[in-house]
Amino acid sequence: MTLFRQLMAATALAAIANVALAAADIEVNTPAINQIKQSMQARNAQLAPLYGSGAVGLTKDGLVSLRDANAVPLAQRAQANQLVAEENRDRSQLYKEIARANSHPEWEGEIRSTFAQRWIDKAQGGWYVQKAGGDWVKK
Amino acid sequence: MRTSHTLPVLAALALLTSACVTINIYFPAAAAEKAADKIIDEVWQQQGKTPAKPAEGKPADAAPADNKPAQ
Numbered sequence: 001m002t003l004f005r006q007l008m009a010a011t012a013l014a015a016i017a018n019v020a021l022a023a024a025d026i027e028v029n030t031p032a033i034n035q036i037k038q039s040m041q042a043r044n045a046q047l048a049p050l051y052g053s054g055a056v057g058l059t060k061d062g063l064v065s066l067r068d069a070n071a072v073p074l075a076q077r078a079q080a081n082q083l084v085a086e087e088n089r090d091r092s093q094l095y096k097e098i099a100r101a102n103s104h105p106e107w108e109g110e111i112r113s114t115f116a117q118r119w120i121d122k123a124q125g126g127w128y129v130q131k132a133g134g135d136w137v138k139k
Numbered sequence: 140m141r142t143s144h145t146l147p148v149l150a151a152l153a154l155l156t157s158a159c160v161t162i163n164i165y166f167p168a169a170a171a172e173k174a175a176d177k178i179i180d181e182v183w184q185q186q187g188k189t190p191a192k193p194a195e196g197k198p199a200d201a202a203p204a205d206n207k208p209a210q
Binding site (some may be wrong): 001019025026028033037038041044048098102107110114115118119122133 | 188
């Protein structure tokens, strides 16, 4: 019986160690993640004016959306649409890659909602962000 | 003779239990938030709002704050 108790104690300790180890940090420094990050960083120069004019807003699910096409001159509308599509592709890929880099693909949704909240929290004044109900508000 | 038979079973059970704990792990919400902030700052290049050079190899993080279940 003592052996059984020792075994259970060891198991419990191992389980605690596993939890502590895995919960300690999130890996975001992989070649794939860095590449997506750089791509988004380069695109930001073109997206920032669109955030500022309110043409593009930050959605509640961690993406961007062309919420007011009329705020973009007709000649630049196709380009704006393309920027939004490319940005969303990168963002979705980023969330997936982070989950995968941490060996928990099932975390993708939670990573996405964490980012969604932080993008909105860090958005500059005057930018449009989407509330949980779907309404757009100006920060 | 009974113990010699039950012990391997118990050991197998114990292993399975510990494996389950590893799989059903809590989502590290605080660490994820910190990682998100770092990436967002880099993408938006908002050096003014957070320290420009955050310590790269941070030691033990405040893991106890991560108490949100993964579901």
